[in-house]
Structures are given as C-alpha cells and as structure tokens.
Amino acid sequence: MTTILPQSSAPPVTTVGxxxxxxxNLFSSWLNTLLTIIxxxxxxxxxxxxxxxxxxxxxxxxxxxNFRLFLVGRYPVQxxxxxxxxxxxxxxxxxxxxxxxxxxxxLFDRRGLVMLGILAASxxxxxxxLADPTSIAISLGLLVLVVGTAFLGQQIGQVKPQLGSWxxxxxxxxxxxxxxxxxxxxxxxxxxxxxxxxxxxxxxxAIVSIVLSxxxxxxxxxxxxxxxxxxxxxxxxxxxxxxxxxxxxxxxxASLLVPLVLPSGMRPDRVLRAIVGxxxxxxxxxxxNVRGGLQSVPRGQAEAAKALGMNPLLTTTLIVLPQALKAxxxxxxxxxxxxxxxxxxxxxxxxxxxLGMGQSVLANPQYNGRSSEVFLFIGLIYFLxxxxxxxASRRLERQLNAPKRAVDPxxxxxxxxxxxxx
Amino acid sequence: xxxxISLLLATILTAAVAVxxxxxxxxxxxxxxxxxxSTLNTVTSRGSLICGVNGQxxxxxxxxxxxxxxxxxxxxxxxxxxxxFDDPTKVEFRNLSAQERFTALAxxxxxxxxxxxxxxxxxxxxxxxxxxxxxxxxxxxMLVTTASGIxxxxxxxxxxICVQSGTTTEQNxxxxxxxxxxxxxxxxxxxxxxxxxxxxxxxxQAATSDRSQLTARRKTLPNPDNYVVLDxxxxxxxxxxxxxxxxxxxxxxxxxxxxGTFQAEELGITKDNLAQFENSNDPEVKRLLGxxxxxxxxxxxxxxxxxxxxxxxxxxxxxxxxxIGGPFQLERGPNELWTNGGLIYAPPFR
Numbered sequence: 001m002t003t004i005l006p007q008s009s010a011p012p013v014t015t016v017g018x019x020x021x022x023x024x025n026l027f028s029s030w031l032n033t034l035l036t037i038i039x040x041x042x043x044x045x046x047x048x049x050x051x052x053x054x055x056x057x058x059x060x061x062x063x064x065x066n067f068r069l070f071l072v073g074r075y076p077v078q079x080x081x082x083x084x085x086x087x088x089x090x091x092x093x094x095x096x097x098x099x100x101x102x103x104x105x106x107l108f109d110r111r112g113l114v115m116l117g118i119l120a121a122s123x124x125x126x127x128x129x130l131a132d133p134t135s136i137a138i139s140l141g142l143l144v145l146v147v148g149t150a151f152l153g154q155q156i157g158q159v160k161p162q163l164g165s166w167x168x169x170x171x172x173x174x175x176x177x178x179x180x181x182x183x184x185x186x187x188x189x190x191x192x193x194x195x196x197x198x199x200x201x202x203x204x205x206a207i208v209s210i211v212l213s214x215x216x217x218x219x220x221x222x223x224x225x226x227x228x229x230x231x232x233x234x235x236x237x238x239x240x241x242x243x244x245x246x247x248x249x250x251x252x253x254a255s256l257l258v259p260l261v262l263p264s265g266m267r268p269d270r271v272l273r274a275i276v277g278x279x280x281x282x283x284x285x286x287x288x289n290v291r292g293g294l295q296s297v298p299r300g301q302a303e304a305a306k307a308l309g310m311n312p313l314l315t316t317t318l319i320v321l322p323q324a325l326k327a328x329x330x331x332x333x334x335x336x337x338x339x340x341x342x343x344x345x346x347x348x349x350x351x352x353x354x355l356g357m358g359q360s361v362l363a364n365p366q367y368n369g370r371s372s373e374v375f376l377f378i379g380l381i382y383f384l385x386x387x388x389x390x391x392a393s394r395r396l397e398r399q400l401n402a403p404k405r406a407v408d409p410x411x412x413x414x415x416x417x418x419x420x421x422x
Numbered sequence: 423x424x425x426x427i428s429l430l431l432a433t434i435l436t437a438a439v440a441v442x443x444x445x446x447x448x449x450x451x452x453x454x455x456x457x458x459x460s461t462l463n464t465v466t467s468r469g470s471l472i473c474g475v476n477g478q479x480x481x482x483x484x485x486x487x488x489x490x491x492x493x494x495x496x497x498x499x500x501x502x503x504x505x506x507f508d509d510p511t512k513v514e515f516r517n518l519s520a521q522e523r524f525t526a527l528a529x530x531x532x533x534x535x536x537x538x539x540x541x542x543x544x545x546x547x548x549x550x551x552x553x554x555x556x557x558x559x560x561x562x563x564m565l566v567t568t569a570s571g572i573x574x575x576x577x578x579x580x581x582x583i584c585v586q587s588g589t590t591t592e593q594n595x596x597x598x599x600x601x602x603x604x605x606x607x608x609x610x611x612x613x614x615x616x617x618x619x620x621x622x623x624x625x626x627q628a629a630t631s632d633r634s635q636l637t638a639r640r641k642t643l644p645n646p647d648n649y650v651v652l653d654x655x656x657x658x659x660x661x662x663x664x665x666x667x668x669x670x671x672x673x674x675x676x677x678x679x680x681x682g683t684f685q686a687e688e689l690g691i692t693k694d695n696l697a698q699f700e701n702s703n704d705p706e707v708k709r710l711l712g713x714x715x716x717x718x719x720x721x722x723x724x725x726x727x728x729x730x731x732x733x734x735x736x737x738x739x740x741x742x743x744x745x746i747g748g749p750f751q752l753e754r755g756p757n758e759l760w761t762n763g764g765l766i767y768a769p770p771f772r
Contacts, residue, residue, distance in 0.1 A: 065487040074489045194516075256522050259529040267531060270516075350517040352477065352485075360477050360517070363484030364492075365749040369642030371615050 060129075062370035063377045066361045067130040070377070073197025073357050079188065083200070084138055086178035088145060093174045095146040097167050099153020101399070119143065175207070193269040197352040199381060205271065205353065206340045209278040213339070214332075216279065217286025218325075222316065224291055235287070242284035247342055250277045255349040274346050282339045289331045293324030326400050333393035337386050344382075354378055461533050461665065461672035462722050470512040473499035474532035477517030480638045481746050482538050482558075482661075491515045494745040495536040497735055498557055498663060498680065502534065504734040505679045505727035524549055527666060534676055536663045545664070552673040554663040555680045557738075558746070559756040559765055561655030562594050563633035565640060567648055570627055574654050575602065581627035582607040584617050590657075595630055598656040618643065632659055637752040653755075674721050682728040684768035685710055686737035688759055693736040696729065710771050717771060738766060 026036040063070075072083055120143055127136045157163060182200070184190040196204060223235030242250070254277035259267060297320050305315040325332070347356035358374045361367060367374070465471050475483040475495050483493040491499075491513075500510035516532050527535045528550065538560075539545070541553045564583075566572045572581075575598070585592050587610040599606050609626045611617040621629040622643050629636065636651045643649055663680065665673045686692075689707055691699050699707050708714035712726035719725045735741065739759075746752050758764025 069485060069487065069489055074485065077489070192514075195514075252521070256525045259531055260525065348519055350477070350519045350522060352517055356478075356517065357485070360485040361487075363476075363478045363480045364486055365480050365484075365638060365641075366487075368480055368638060369615075369618075 058373050059370060060373055062361065062367040062373050064130050066367075066374075069198060069357055069361060070354065070381070071199045073200055073352060074195065075191065075197070075200065076189075079184070079191065082181050082184065082188070086181045088142060089174060089178050089181070091142045091145050092149045093170065095149030096153035096156070097171070098146075099150040099155075100157035100163050100167065102150075103154050103157030103161065116143070116147070172211075175211075179204070193271045196271065198357045199354045201271065201346075201351065201353040202340075202343050203385075205275050205278060205343050205346065208275050209282055209339055209343075210336050212275075212279045213282035213286055216283035218290050218321070220283060220287035221290035221294060224287065225294060239284045239287050242281055243288070245281075247277075247281050248345055248348070250281050251345055251349050253277070270349075270351060274349065274351060278339060278342065281342075282335060285335050286332065289328050289335055290324060292331070293326075293328035294320065296327045297323045329393060329397050329400070333389060337389050340385060340389065341382060354381060459669075460722075461669050462675055465533050465672075466506060469507065470514055471499065471503045471506065471534070472514045472516060472532045473502070474516045474518045474523055474526055474535040474537055475499065476537045477515065479538055481634060481750060483515075483536075492745075494558060494741060495538060497741045497745060498536050498683075499534070501683060501731045501735040501741075502676060502679050504730045505675070505682075505723055508724070508730045508734075510734040524551070527551070527664065530666075533672070534663055534665050538661045539664055541660045541662055541664075550667040551664040552667050552669070554665070554673065554677045555684070555768075556660035556662040556765075557680060558634070558661045560632045560634050560659035560661055561756075562591055562630060562657040562659065563636050563655050564652040565621070565629045565631075565636045565649055566627065566652060568650050569648065572628070572652070574652060575599075575656060576604065578606060578628055579604045580606065582609050582625075584609045584611060584621045584626040584629040586610075586614060586617055586631065587612055591631055594657040630656075634746065634750070634752060637750045641750065671722055675723055678721065678723075679727065679731060681768040682710065682731055682771075683735075683738040683741065684759070684766050685771055686728065686732050687739040687766075688761065688768065691732055691737060692740055693732060693734075696732050700729075706771065715772075 027033045068077075072080065075083065120140065123139045123143065124136065127139055180186050182191070182196075183193065220235050220239055223231045224239065226232045226235070251274060254273040255270060258273055262268075301319050301323065302315050305319040310319070343353055344355040346353045347359060350356075352360055355378060358378045362371050362374055473496075475491070475493075477483050477485070477491075479493070479495075481493055482495045483491060486492040496515070499513045499515065503513045504510040506512075516526065518526050518532070518535070518537055523535055523537050523539065524545070526532050535551075536557075538558075540560075541556060545551050546553055564572075564575065564578065566578075570577075572578060578599075583595065583606050585595055585608050592608070592610065595606075595608065607626075609620065611620065617629060618639050620626065629639075631639075633651060633655060640646050640649050640651060663676050665676055689699075689704075689710065691707065691710070699711065700713075702708065705714060709717055711729040711732075712718050712724070716725060718727045724730065736744070742754065742757060746757075747754065754762075754764060756765045758766065760767040
C-alpha cells in the first residue's frame with residue numbers, strides 16, 4: 001500500500017500485531033506507561049518469588065505421596081477399580097451428550113483440538129509428576145473414550161435428534177449407577193457413606209446438594225409468589241430463617257442437634273446430615289435467585305398464556321419458568337459454585353472432605369509444616385472445579401440464547417465466534 | 423414481619439434445646455448399669471469398635487500416606503479392638519471436632535473418645551464422662567531460642583510471647599503470668615502456621631502451646647537446633663480416653679486395656695519378646711497374659727486380652743516410642759514409668 005489515496009477522511013488505523021496492541025492499550029500516555037511499568041514489575045516480582053519458592057524451597061513430596069488420598073481419600077486400594085469404572089461411565093455419558101448436543105455442528109474445530117491437546121498434555125505432565133503409570137494410561141484412555149463416545153453420540157443424535165431432551169434423565173440414572181458402583185451397592189463389599197473422604201466426598205456432597213437444592217429452590221420461589229397464604233407464609237418463613245443463619249450454624253445443628261433429637265438407634269450417616277444441611281441452605285438462596293428471575297418475566301407473558309386458555313400449571317412450567325430460569329442462569333451457577341466451595345466447611349464438623357483430608361495429611365509428622373504446598377494444591381483443585389462449572393454455565397447460556405439469534409440467519413452467518421457469554 | 427420471625431425463631435430454638443435436654447436426660451437414664459445395655463455388648467455384637475479421634479493432630483491421630491490412621495490415640499483404639507476381637511483393624515475411626523466430641527459420645531455415635539481430651543473435673547462430673555487412665559501427660563510449655571539464654575518462665579519477663587487466640591492456651595498464659603506477676607506482651611494469632619512463622623522471624627521471643635505440639639513444631643523450623651522447649655510447664659493437660667458415665671463394664675474394659683499396656687512395659691513384655699513370656703513362671707506375667715486366673719473373663723473380655731493387645735499393638739513404651747518419642751524426639755518426662763520417676767503407674771493385676 002504505497003499509493004496515497006486522495007480521500008477526505010483518513011483511513012482507520014489498521015496496524016495489527018502484538019506491538020501495536022501493546023502500544024495502543026498499555027503505553028498510550030505517560031501515565032499509562034508508568035502504570036504499566038509498575039504493574040509489570042510487581043507481577044514479575046510476585047511471579048519470580050513464587051517460582052523460586054515453588055522450585056527451591058517447597059517440598060512437593062507432601063502432595064506427591066498423598067495424591068491418591070486427596071482424590072479418593074481412604075477408599076480401599078483394592079476397590080479402586082470401581083472409582084475408575086464410574087469415572088469411565090460418567091466420561092462416556094459426557095461424551096455421548098456432547099455428541100448428541102453438537103450433532104449439527106462439527107465436533108472439533110481448531111480450538112477444540114487445541115483444548116484437547118492441552119488437556120492430554122496436562123494430564124501427562126501433572127499425573128506424570130504425581131501418579132503411577134497405570135493411572136496415566138487409564139486417564140488417557142478416558143480421554144480417548146470421550147472423543148470416541150462423542151463421535152458415536154453425534155451419529156446417534158443425527159438419527160434420533162429428540163434424544164437431547166432425554167439427557168437429564170439419562171444423567172440422573174448415570175449418577176445413581178456411578179454412586180451405587182462406588183458404594184458397592186451392586187457388587188462386592190460395601191463402602192460406608194461415612195467412609196468416603198477426599199475429593200470424592202467433596203464432589204458427592206456438592207453434586208447431590210446442587211441437584212436436590214435446585215427443585216426445592218424453584219418450588220420455594222414459586223411458593224413465595226403463591227396466592228395461597230399458608231404456602232406463601234411457610235415459604236417466606238423458611239427462606240428468611242435459613243438466610244438469616246450462617247451455614248456453619250446449620251451444619252453444626254445438623255451434626256450435633258439432630259442425633260440428640262432423634263431417638264437412640266436412629267443414626268443417619270454424618271454425610272447425609274451434612275448434605276441435608278447444605279441443601280436446606282442452598283435452596284433458600286436459590287429460591288431468592290429464582291424469584292428475581294420470575295419477577296423479570298413481564299406480566300403480559302402469563303396473561304397471554306391465560307388468554308390462550310392455558311391453566312396455571314402449564315403457564316408456570318411452559319411460559320414463565322423457562323424464561324425466568326434462563327434469565328438467572330449466571331446467579332444460579334454462582335450459587336452452585338459457592339455451594340461447591342462451601343463443602344469445605346464440612347472439614348470443621350469432622351468430615352474428611354478435600355480440605356479435611358489435607359489437614360489429616362498435614363498432621364503426619366513426616367509432612368509437618370508443609371501446609372503451603374498442600375493448601376496450594378487443594379486450592380488449585382477447587383479453582384479447577386469452579387472454573388469448569390462457570391465455563392459450562394457460559395456454554396449453556398450461549399446454547400439457550402442460540403435460537404433467538406437463529407431467527408435472522410443473515411445476522412448470524414458471518415458473525416465472529418463467541419458472541420454470547422458473560 | 424421481622425418481629426414475627428424472631429419470635430418464631432426463638433420458639434423453635436427453645437423447643438430444640440428443650441428436646442435436646444430431654445433426650446440427653448433420657449439417654450443417661452437409660453444407660454443404666456446393667457450388663458445387657460453395656461456398650462461392651464454393643465461393640466462385641468457389632469464386631470467393630472467406633473472410636474472418636476481428632477484425625478488431624480501430629481503424633482496422636484492422622485492419616486498416613488497409605489491411607490491408614492496412625493498415631494498414639496489411634497494405637498489405643500486399636501489396642502481396645504485387639505483386646506476384644508484379636509484384630510486391631512476392627513476399628514472405625516470418626517474424626518471429631520473439639521465442639522462435637524462430647525455430643526457424639528453422649529449420643530452414642532462413638533463407643534470411646536480418644537481425642538487428646540484433657541481430664542478435668544467439669545468434664546468428669548458435669549459433662550457425664552468417665553475417664554480412663556491418662557495416656558499422655560501434656561502441659562503447656564514455652565519454645566524459645568537457645569541464643570536468648572532463657573531457662574525458665576521467669577526469664578520471659580517483659581518479653582513478647584506468640585500465642586494462638588481463642589484457646590485455653592491463651593487463658594493459661596495470662597493466668598499464670600498474672601499469678602507470678604511477670605509482665606509480658608501477648609502476640610495473638612488465629613492460625614497456627616502463622617504463629618510459628620512469626621516466631622521464626624523473631625516477632626516474639628517465645629511461642630507457647632502444649633509441649634507435644636511445640637516439640638513437633640520445633641522440628642519444622644528452619645534451624646531446629648537454635649530452639650529449645652523449656653522444661654517448665656505452666657498447665658496440666660492429662661490426655662486420655664473417655665467413655666459415657668454409668669456404664670462401668672465398658673469403662674472398666676477401656677481402663678484395664680490402658681493399664682495393661684503400662685503393666686506390660688513394667689514387666690518388660692514387648693511385641694517382639696511376647697513369645698518368651700508365654701511360658702513364664704512369674705505369676706504376675708501369667709495373670710496379665712491370661713495364663714492363670716480369670717481376670718479377663720471376669721470383666722467380660724477374653725481372658726488373654728492383654729496377650730492380644732501386646733501381640734498387635736505392643737506395650738505403652740512401644741506405643742510412645744513409635745508415635746511420639748521417635749518422630750518428635752520428645753523425652754518421656756512425666757510419661758515415664760513410675761519406676762523411672764514418671765507418672766505412668768498401673769494398679770496390680772491380681
């Protein structure tokens with residue numbers, strides 16, 4: 001472009017590349033330059049001191065030696081195959097659902113392939129440092145299984161597209177099966193619910209509480225807007241009482257008061273009591289989130305449904321709730337993420353979930369004083385799980401918003417990737 | 423509405439407390455002292471012991487890297503299981519927090535509480551616990567630098583002392599120093615790790631906690647040899663197993679298993695040399711191992727219960743050495759046998 005174009009308005013700056021970007025965003029004025037230099041220096045200092053600690057001072061053997069304990073806790077070693085089997089089951093169903101949901105699009109664009117490659121590499125590196133070759137082999141096998149079942153799911157999905165709406169039920173069955181497998185309810189010696197520890201317990205309590213608190217929360221939200229005074233007042237009292245209590249109090253009550261109140265001989269598992277406590281707590285907050293969504297649906301929607309002759313049940317389930325829930329996905333997922341992190345409070349009522357297991361391991365004189373390494377590792381696991389959840393929620397949002405955009409294909413065809421999200 | 427809710431809340435809480443009190447009253451009354459209701463029978467028919475432990479205390483109970491519980495408290499749980507079932511693995515461990523331990527015991531969720539619990543008059547009487555003999559005499563001590571030249575508590579006059587907040591440790595420190603009229607500056611921490619790193623950086627001249635913890639922590643400081651735990655203690659912390667009141671058959675069983683480990687050490691019977699004692703002519707040894715008399719079966723245990731305990735777990739000295747002495751190089755001090763000037767003393771087995 002050497003010719004000078006004699007035009008009145010200057011063409012927009014089209015220089016690209018990292019340097020131009022940095023100049024525009026980081027060094028646009030002397031103040032920004034100063035700020036950039038100061039923050040870069042600070043970041044470098046933090047990073048360097050962290051790395052020098054991580055590679056020279058830190059003794060990662062506390063994490064390496066106890067890697068299995070963090071993940072599956074005191075689950076009997078000879079029964080570990082059950083965990084692998086249920087993991088395989090979940091992974092296979094995950095791959096299938098992915099395939100079914102993505103039946104119309106290509107499974108792997110370039111980004112997907114890069115992601116998969118990164119995942120495989122990180123499995124190799126992380127497990128290579130921490131676990132035995134068998135676990136690495138099985139983990140890579142699981143990755144292959146995901147891809148394989150995804151392709152299978154795509155094929156099935158193209159033949160039977162209505163399968164997508166059955167997926168939630170399918171997942172419920174999968175979860176129940178995986179749970180039965182882990183507990184040994186189908187085959188082999190049983191493992192007591194209270195004997196589950198480590199990340200396994202964290203995931204179990206979180207998943208069960210999330211799944212249970214969602215319908216309860218929705219019912220409470222509807223109850224709070226109900227026209228029947230008894231239901232409305234009961235819902236309000238429940239929500240306000242639970243929201244007025246700290247979670248720790250509820251967990252302590254579940255673990256201390258419940259056994260005193262129940263007749264002797266009736267001893268619900270401690271894990272079960274904790275799950276009930278978490279569910280009760282989370283349901284109240286969820287109800288308020290959902291209520292926000294319900295209020296955001298214009299009155300006209302319900303009135304229009306009524307005009308079409310729909311009864312109140314149909315109006316709620318088909319018209320109001322779907323719109324309400326869609327509007328509050330981010331807050332609901334936020335609630336689920338905080339519920340997931342709240343499971344770490346179980347450590348103080350004596351349940352050895354991930355954090356409790358970390359504390360038990362730290363009490364081993366062999367690893368005395370290694371708390372930074374262990375807590376960093378545990379924090380990383382929490383971070384990983386939470387970011388997966390928020391990533392999934394963004395995907396879900398985009399997916400649910402897709403039909404709206406599809407109305408006008410002209411707008412969507414040349415739209416750059418990644419419009420939604422938030 | 424707010425008024426309504428608080429009224430309702432108050433009613434619910436009152437009701438809950440009332441019900442809770444009523445049912446604790448029930449269970450203590452039901453406990454009774456008759457043989458059929460004893461925890462001993464419950465445990466025997468269940469085929470395993472449920473033992474309440476801390477689960478997170480170095481030297482006393484923790485999970486080792488094979489996933490097994492380990493520690494001094496854990497070993498006493500195993501000793502009881504060995505006595506009853508000839509199998510030290512027949513124990514279910516329950517991690518208990520400091521707050522829930524007594525409720526868990528009162529509600530029958532656990533059979534015996536071996537969770538570094540200090541024997542106090544209040545717990546023994548008002549709380550309805552029955553304490554077995556002390557298995558570890560702990561006490562609050564002081565960790566100082568060797569360079570400071572501090573030899574005793576008086577040497578800490580005017581110094582700053584790192585202490586964990588909200589514990590009896592803080593209370594003991596203030597009480598003792600006020601009594602001795604020694605001025606000091608407390609430096610309070612919420613977190614144990616923060617406390618010891620502050621101490622290592624010289625933020626305070628001494629750190630205080632139970633001696634067992636100080637000794638364990640001293641080893642993790644950058645240069646352990648630069649630090650010393652003072653011999654002087656400023657509080658008494660006798661730690662031992664506890665059971666429910668009004669169940670003397672079960673309390674006796676726990677008590678005599680513990681005493682048995684003391685007696686075995688006194689007689690020099692260890693896990694390794696047990697076989698040599700099998701044919702001993704010493705009547706004391708014969709009675710302890712159940713070769714003579716009916717000491718075991720009289721209390722509802724197998725007659726050779728102590729032989730089983732020694733075979734699987736060992737005597738007191740071995741338990742101490744394995745969990746405390748070896749890993750932390752903590753000298754036995756008051757936990758030495760009475761014959762060596764300590765407090766470990768068992769009444770005669772006859």
